[in-house]
Amino acid sequence: MASTVSPPDVAWMLVATALVLLMTPALAFFYGGLVRSKNALNTMMMSVCALGFVGVAWALLGYTLAFAPGSAFLGGLSRALLSGVGLEAQGTIPQLLFMAYQGTFAIITAALVSGAVVERMRFGPYLAFVTLWSLLVYAPVAHWVWGGGFLAKMGALDFAGGTVVHVNAAVAALVAAVVIGKRKDYARQAILPHNVPFTLLGAGLLWFGWFGFNAGSALAANGIAALAFANTMLAPAGTLVTWTLLDLVRTGKVTAVGAATAIVVGLVAVTPAAGFVGPMAALVLGLLAAFPSYFALLYRARTRLDDSLDVVAAHGLGGSVGALLTGVLASKAWNGTADGLLFGNPAQLGIQALGLLSAIAYSGVLSFLLLKGIALVAPLKIDRQHEGLGMDVSQHGEEAYADHDGAVLILESSADAAVPLGALATEGGRS
Amino acid sequence: MKLVVALVRPEKAAEVLEALFRADVQGLTISRVQGHGGETEKVETYRGTTVKMELQEKVRFDIGVSDHFVEPTVRAVLTAARTGEVGDGKIFVLPVEKIYRIRTGEEDRAAVTPVQVVAAGRA
Numbered sequence: 001m002a003s004t005v006s007p008p009d010v011a012w013m014l015v016a017t018a019l020v021l022l023m024t025p026a027l028a029f030f031y032g033g034l035v036r037s038k039n040a041l042n043t044m045m046m047s048v049c050a051l052g053f054v055g056v057a058w059a060l061l062g063y064t065l066a067f068a069p070g071s072a073f074l075g076g077l078s079r080a081l082l083s084g085v086g087l088e089a090q091g092t093i094p095q096l097l098f099m100a101y102q103g104t105f106a107i108i109t110a111a112l113v114s115g116a117v118v119e120r121m122r123f124g125p126y127l128a129f130v131t132l133w134s135l136l137v138y139a140p141v142a143h144w145v146w147g148g149g150f151l152a153k154m155g156a157l158d159f160a161g162g163t164v165v166h167v168n169a170a171v172a173a174l175v176a177a178v179v180i181g182k183r184k185d186y187a188r189q190a191i192l193p194h195n196v197p198f199t200l201l202g203a204g205l206l207w208f209g210w211f212g213f214n215a216g217s218a219l220a221a222n223g224i225a226a227l228a229f230a231n232t233m234l235a236p237a238g239t240l241v242t243w244t245l246l247d248l249v250r251t252g253k254v255t256a257v258g259a260a261t262a263i264v265v266g267l268v269a270v271t272p273a274a275g276f277v278g279p280m281a282a283l284v285l286g287l288l289a290a291f292p293s294y295f296a297l298l299y300r301a302r303t304r305l306d307d308s309l310d311v312v313a314a315h316g317l318g319g320s321v322g323a324l325l326t327g328v329l330a331s332k333a334w335n336g337t338a339d340g341l342l343f344g345n346p347a348q349l350g351i352q353a354l355g356l357l358s359a360i361a362y363s364g365v366l367s368f369l370l371l372k373g374i375a376l377v378a379p380l381k382i383d384r385q386h387e388g389l390g391m392d393v394s395q396h397g398e399e400a401y402a403d404h405d406g407a408v409l410i411l412e413s414s415a416d417a418a419v420p421l422g423a424l425a426t427e428g429g430r431s
Numbered sequence: 432m433k434l435v436v437a438l439v440r441p442e443k444a445a446e447v448l449e450a451l452f453r454a455d456v457q458g459l460t461i462s463r464v465q466g467h468g469g470e471t472e473k474v475e476t477y478r479g480t481t482v483k484m485e486l487q488e489k490v491r492f493d494i495g496v497s498d499h500f501v502e503p504t505v506r507a508v509l510t511a512a513r514t515g516e517v518g519d520g521k522i523f524v525l526p527v528e529k530i531y532r533i534r535t536g537e538e539d540r541a542a543v544t545p546v547q548v549v550a551a552g553r554a
Binding site: 038185189190385388389390393397398399402404405406407408409410 | 446473482483
């Protein structure tokens with residue numbers, strides 16, 4: 001491992017870190033647009049607050065559990081509270097920058113889980129869940145693949161986190177949707193997206209940030225980064241085309257929510273493959289990845305599983321397809337590391353499958369125990385009355401789209417209840 | 432002929448609609464309104480500003496019905512809109528002097544008796 005810091009690599013990784021951080025607010029818009037207006041702020045806050053809570057947890061403990069030298073299953077505690085994390089080279093960038101870059105991954109991964117529990121999970125237990133989940137589930141799985149753990153030693157290929165990030169989050173999402181239960185209106189009333197343009201905005205910003213996620217995972221400004229960058233452009237384009245055609249053939253109408261979903265599915269699928277496969281292989285991977293997710297979405301809506309924003313169909317299936325196809329399409333001619341099935345190395349597909357199954361089993365069990373543990377302290381789900389009122393008012397005391405007619409200012413000094421109806425604020429200019 | 436005006440919680444609007452359709456009430460108008468009915472206020476905070484929301488969001492149903500439909504209509508709303516908490520809303524039944532159906536010029540009871548749609552899909 002090179003032990004000197006390379007300025008060009010530092011420059012690229014600074015940008016890449018900022019790009020990945022942007023993905024979490026982007027996810028807030030993607031998810032926020034898909035829920036009803038009375039739950040818009042709550043849904044967006046689930047992503048936004050992960051920036052804080054998971055970010056802090058990462059600095060205190062997450063980084064050391066994932067990346068400090070340790071066992072095959074977990075990092076040690078030598079870098080707890082960032083001790084010994086300074087400007088010395090980790091690869092060709094300062095370890096501090098490496099820590100920040102990896103932290104943005106922990107944040108977005110935890111925030112992804114929220115899609116399965118929106119419109120009903122109480123906010124306090126949610127914060128406890130994502131914070132502890134990032135330490136107990138995300139950090140160990142990241143260690144297995146990227147921190148020198150057992151999957152790394154076996155040669156599992158996960159370039160930017162198809163298994164570590166997406167399958168991992170999707171399994172936790174599945175478990176959370178089952179443990180917390182469905183929304184009271186689920187399968188009884190039409191629950192429709194309140195702002196599809198938000199969702200398209202979120203998908204666009206996710207794509208933009210994902211260049212940092214995938215190309216940044218080269219951890220250097222080199223050819224592999226360029227390969228991952230091009231693949232991150234091509235695969236979602238392929239998925240978008242397949243998805244659009246499926247929409248056209250099935251209903252005759254191309255949907256915007258479908259297009260936004262397709263972009264995310266393509267990005268998820270190319271994530272594990274980005275720096276390992278050639279550009280045409282990435283395109284094929286993108287084209288193929290649309291099928292399982294598209295039909296899983298249609299099927300899920302008819303089941304009793306209220307995975308509200310389809311984390312499992314988009315991230316779970318997309319990530320699994322990507323991880324397995326990486327084992328098929330990986331090409332040593334491009335990556336210099338390993339070949340896949342198509343290039344005469346069928347064993348790679350088996351290793352990929354083992355990596356997937358390990359993450360699924362671990363994330364499933366630990367997420368279940370964690371949720372049950374938190375449920376002993378505080379109820380996870382909102383009561384029906386407040387669920388009906390909306391999570392924005394009940395959890396945050398704010399509304400996304402209130403016109404605030406009839407809002408009476410409460411002054412610290414006055415007896416607030418004494419304000420007569422005649423003194424209503426008429427913000428809209430009505431009087 | 433009566434006009435049934437019902438003010439219900441927004442989160443109950445879908446259930447009320449469903450109950451009305453089940454009771455064969457097919458013609459209605461709804462609007463989003465705000466009102467004050469003595470329920471406890473919501474308190475919201477934006478930065479340093481704390482406000483009490485005196486006006487609550489409600490959904491208003493306007494349903495013109497012939498006399499024998501008043502009872503099932505009111506019963507449907509009463510059952511579907513109730514939570515038992517203050518703020519469930521009100522139902523007003525008002526006398527109506529005259530009703531016209533604009534398309535045909537039909538009057539009164541004929542104007543509020545739904546027609547069977549013959550051919551769907553004609554634009």
